[in-house]
Amino acid sequence: MTAPFPQFRKIPVPFLGASLGLSAPREARLPALYGAPENAGEIISGHRPLVVGNGAVGGAIALHMARLQPAALFLTDPKSFKEESILTQPIDPVSIGKPKAAEIGRRCKAISPNTEVHVFCGSIQELDLAELAGTTALFLATDNIAAEVEASQIALRLGIPVIHAAVHGATTVAQVRVFDIGREPDSPCPACLLNAEEITQMNEQATFPCDPGSVTAASARDVQTAPTVSLPNLCSLAADLAVMQFLKLALPFGTPVGNTMLEFCGHTGKSWLTPTGRNPNCSCDHLAWQIRASSRPNLADATLGDLVRDFVVDPGSGATFQIAAFDWLDRTACPTGHHESPVRRFVPELQPIEFPPCPECQAPVTSPPLARRNAVFSESLGNAIDTPLRELGINSNPPWIRFDFADRTALLLSA
Ligand SMILES: [Zn+2]
Ligand SMILES: [Zn+2]
Numbered sequence: 001m002t003a004p005f006p007q008f009r010k011i012p013v014p015f016l017g018a019s020l021g022l023s024a025p026r027e028a029r030l031p032a033l034y035g036a037p038e039n040a041g042e043i044i045s046g047h048r049p050l051v052v053g054n055g056a057v058g059g060a061i062a063l064h065m066a067r068l069q070p071a072a073l074f075l076t077d078p079k080s081f082k083e084e085s086i087l088t089q090p091i092d093p094v095s096i097g098k099p100k101a102a103e104i105g106r107r108c109k110a111i112s113p114n115t116e117v118h119v120f121c122g123s124i125q126e127l128d129l130a131e132l133a134g135t136t137a138l139f140l141a142t143d144n145i146a147a148e149v150e151a152s153q154i155a156l157r158l159g160i161p162v163i164h165a166a167v168h169g170a171t172t173v174a175q176v177r178v179f180d181i182g183r184e185p186d187s188p189c190p191a192c193l194l195n196a197e198e199i200t201q202m203n204e205q206a207t208f209p210c211d212p213g214s215v216t217a218a219s220a221r222d223v224q225t226a227p228t229v230s231l232p233n234l235c236s237l238a239a240d241l242a243v244m245q246f247l248k249l250a251l252p253f254g255t256p257v258g259n260t261m262l263e264f265c266g267h268t269g270k271s272w273l274t275p276t277g278r279n280p281n282c283s284c285d286h287l288a289w290q291i292r293a294s295s296r297p298n299l300a301d302a303t304l305g306d307l308v309r310d311f312v313v314d315p316g317s318g319a320t321f322q323i324a325a326f327d328w329l330d331r332t333a334c335p336t337g338h339h340e341s342p343v344r345r346f347v348p349e350l351q352p353i354e355f356p357p358c359p360e361c362q363a364p365v366t367s368p369p370l371a372r373r374n375a376v377f378s379e380s381l382g383n384a385i386d387t388p389l390r391e392l393g394i395n396s397n398p399p400w401i402r403f404d405f406a407d408r409t410a411l412l413l414s415a
Contacts, residue, residue, distance in 0.1 A: 048073075055142075057166070163246050175238065299414050325348065329345060331371050
């Protein structure tokens, strides 16, 4: 069976690095940073950052992060390197034509063979949320405003900080915004700072509701954005400052950087550090999800009622369920409308399903509008809420199940 969701691809240990035994310990160059805890190296080792956008700014961020040797690095970018990329991006001519995420990922893995490097050559909108649940910080370095809004919403749900790096070529400004999501309850998110013009621009690029998985792969890939027109050194400066702010937030040391904007202007040689605030009219909902790894060895053996009770919620009080890569199919019907059959089980998402033809007219049956849904409300489940998922069509351990209760959203990850 092909994976219903596009997944991260894990980069193997490069032959050259492995054969030479290259894995210089980070401590050989990591200074004892004033004010930072003694176990700074250990703290960095625990990190699993996600870098959204792997071009002039994000590519440089990823390469710096690889040199710091975190536990894992997740890279995502839907684009490939073009001939002009060489003018601003940390590549040489052999990279032209190759997908940015895979190419930067390969370099990161060569730099730090002990770091798990996962790459996804697509848009962040296409990703399986459960894979992102293990990430610890989100670097945002994309010109695509829709991707920024999506990344904001993901960070808000997962409760992870965002480090947003950008440049403005003509004014030689490098800018890094740090959003301390997860620790600061009133933290702004990148979408909070979008102005009316940017929101209009986003709506012109594509329509993206703030909901991962709701956008089809094709529409996410079709988004056209202008290339970054900037000096190469300004792009790498933004990347350098982004990694600095990440370290200051993660370790921490020096002046606090949570919920601030750092700007450097090449024209004046000045830099500014200013606080940022929450926008009450933000297009994203600032509700963190309750994320929990299940203690059950296989979620398919449980009933949805059991899983709801694991969250100390009464199944009778109502919830909406969504199971990774599955739809709920309530019934099928003959197109003439003279025959309906109940199905009432989960079926693989995005896949056509074959059913026996209508017993009366032999026409192929279909699922009527709204009979096949990505999310199902507990009342529509009836007795199925007390039936093991395995008997409802979930034939293997699902990576995650989402529960929308009246007061919160919970994401249960499989063990
Ligand atoms: Zn916001
Ligand atoms: Zn019929």
